[in-house]
Amino acid sequence: MSTILVTGATGTLGAPLVERLRETDHRIHTLSRHPDPQDPNAHAVDLRTGDGLDAALNGVDTVVHCASAPTGGDIPAATHLLRAARANGVTHLVYVSIVGCDQVPLGYYRTKHTVEEALLASGLGVTVLRATQFHQLVAAVCAHAARMPVMPYPDVDVQPVDPAEVALRLARLAQEEPAGRVPDLGGPRVESFHDLARTYLDATGTERRLLPLRLPGATFAAYRAGAHLAPEHAVGRTTFTEYMAAHA
Numbered sequence: 001m002s003t004i005l006v007t008g009a010t011g012t013l014g015a016p017l018v019e020r021l022r023e024t025d026h027r028i029h030t031l032s033r034h035p036d037p038q039d040p041n042a043h044a045v046d047l048r049t050g051d052g053l054d055a056a057l058n059g060v061d062t063v064v065h066c067a068s069a070p071t072g073g074d075i076p077a078a079t080h081l082l083r084a085a086r087a088n089g090v091t092h093l094v095y096v097s098i099v100g101c102d103q104v105p106l107g108y109y110r111t112k113h114t115v116e117e118a119l120l121a122s123g124l125g126v127t128v129l130r131a132t133q134f135h136q137l138v139a140a141v142c143a144h145a146a147r148m149p150v151m152p153y154p155d156v157d158v159q160p161v162d163p164a165e166v167a168l169r170l171a172r173l174a175q176e177e178p179a180g181r182v183p184d185l186g187g188p189r190v191e192s193f194h195d196l197a198r199t200y201l202d203a204t205g206t207e208r209r210l211l212p213l214r215l216p217g218a219t220f221a222a223y224r225a226g227a228h229l230a231p232e233h234a235v236g237r238t239t240f241t242e243y244m245a246a247h248a
Contacts, residue, residue: 004174005029005060007047007081008067012136013096017066017167024175031056032067048073050080057088064094064174070108078115082122092125092178094170099130099159099184100228105218116181125178131166132159132186132230135243138193142200151208153197154215156223159230160196161187162238169235186230188239196240203244 004021008014009030021028028041035042043056047067057063063085068074085093101112119126138160145151169185197210214220222228 001025002061003027004062006064007031013163014066016164017170020167020171047077053084057084062092062174074111094127094174095119097130099132099230103227104222127173127179128181130184132161134163135160150211152211152213153193155212157190159187159190160240161236165236184230184233185235186233187236190231199241203248
């Protein structure tokens with residue numbers, strides 16, 4: 001039995017991951033900025049500063065790093081985590097990244113790739129899993145766009161996946177030996193954003209005319225080319241239609 005710590009434990013991915021890991025025989029610790037005050041194994045740490053990180057990692061064997069902030073801060077967070085993991089004898093660090101982070105020239109994607117490279121070059125035992133976009137992200141984009149009289153949507157394909165299914169893979173990886181970069185994990189099928197937007201409107205009972213958007217630049221070109229997709233790794237089972245039926 002080992003001790004596994006999950007960063008970002010209260011987030012979209014971290015929460016189902018903690019549930020999965022608590023079904024195992026391992027000791028599970030959690031880390032977030034707003035932990036459960038009733039949980040003695042929940043640590044309040046802001047990875048951007050690293051304050052309290054050494055105490056949280058004391059006695060930990062494996063870290064699953066799910067904490068992430070699209071608005072910034074992932075690189076200093078990873079730097080603090082690497083230093084503390086090395087100082088406290090952590091033997092395995094599992095990191096969840098994004099499919100296409102080395103091909104889509106978006107700032108957040110580039111940051112993810114930078115963290116990947118830093119971890120893999122750190123000398124620690126590391127496992128890196130890339131996943132496609134979560135159902136919640138697609139739904140959030142649709143919800144924002146549906147506020148307008150005409151609903152714009154990016155004219156690209158997407159392969160959304162249920163974070164609970166990503167959590168299942170991460171839970172397995174956390175209990176195995178470090179494996180470097182492992183095969184990507186994609187949603188069950190590649191769909192046009194037009195169809196996903198229509199699914200969202202139908203599920204929420206919203207009437208909008210759909211307006212496709214094509215933007216200039218390398219980022220949109222990479223999306224149009226499918227750099228963010230993993231059709232050969234369509235492991236997920238829950239479709240966006242099923243997700244919206246359950247959460248509309």
